[in-house]
Amino acid sequence: AQKVTQAQTEISVVEKEDVTLDCVYETRDTTYYLFWYKQPPSGELVFLIRRNSFDEQNEISGRYSWNFQKSTSSFNFTITASQVVDSAVYFCALIETGANSKLTFGKGITLSVRP
Amino acid sequence: ETGVTQTPRHLVMGMTNKKSLKCEQHLGHNAMYWYKQSAKKPLELMFVYNFKEQTENNSVPSRFSPECPNSSHLFLHLHTLQPEDSALYLCASSQDRNSGGGKSYEQYFGPGTRLTVT
Numbered sequence: 001a002q003k004v005t006q007a008q009t010e011i012s013v014v015e016k017e018d019v020t021l022d023c024v025y026e027t028r029d030t031t032y033y034l035f036w037y038k039q040p041p042s043g044e045l046v047f048l049i050r051r052n053s054f055d056e057q058n059e060i061s062g063r064y065s066w067n068f069q070k071s072t073s074s075f076n077f078t079i080t081a082s083q084v085v086d087s088a089v090y091f092c093a094l095i096e097t098g099a100n101s102k103l104t105f106g107k108g109i110t111l112s113v114r115p
Numbered sequence: 116e117t118g119v120t121q122t123p124r125h126l127v128m129g130m131t132n133k134k135s136l137k138c139e140q141h142l143g144h145n146a147m148y149w150y151k152q153s154a155k156k157p158l159e160l161m162f163v164y165n166f167k168e169q170t171e172n173n174s175v176p177s178r179f180s181p182e183c184p185n186s187s188h189l190f191l192h193l194h195t196l197q198p199e200d201s202a203l204y205l206c207a208s209s210q211d212r213n214s215g216g217g218k219s220y221e222q223y224f225g226p227g228t229r230l231t232v233t
Contacts, residue, residue, distance in 0.1 A: 033220045045224035105158045
């Protein structure tokens, strides 16, 4: 069975600090996809990134970067020079590619960025 | 409009009321989902529709009744709800992996309906 663990529940940083959000996953499938979503106070989950299990290249998008390591089953998300607008709940999620597989979410990490 | 829209954004209803939540996606996807998000709980998948056919009912009480008239619209009909049903109800869509065309696994979410049952 698939599982996503986000051990951190709440993180508070001061603006301009770097912050890393951890995600550890479990799956028996060799082919799967990992995601990060952002949920601002407005409620909508915003898709940030998708990574497939065969692509371990790290990715950078502006102030956001993702570190995917299959050896440790982790898919961590780093925000560089955090801003107040980054304050949100961040979810890591996993989906296997078998028939009728479902998107499994972690419990989310509440990030507060203080001015 | 673009993306996934949901109406109403906020809803307060009594336990004896009947109401419906509406979701519309403008992404050309063929799979749609209802999720429930309660305070301090993980996202719970409620229903999945693929090509308008329900493929998943995650042990949801019968007081929640989904309807999917076409691939772009999804409804959640509510009746005789309980206070513990108060939550954020999120709709999502994706391009089903069996569509024969391009496939993707990411789901795109609407802004949600904040439901309060009194």
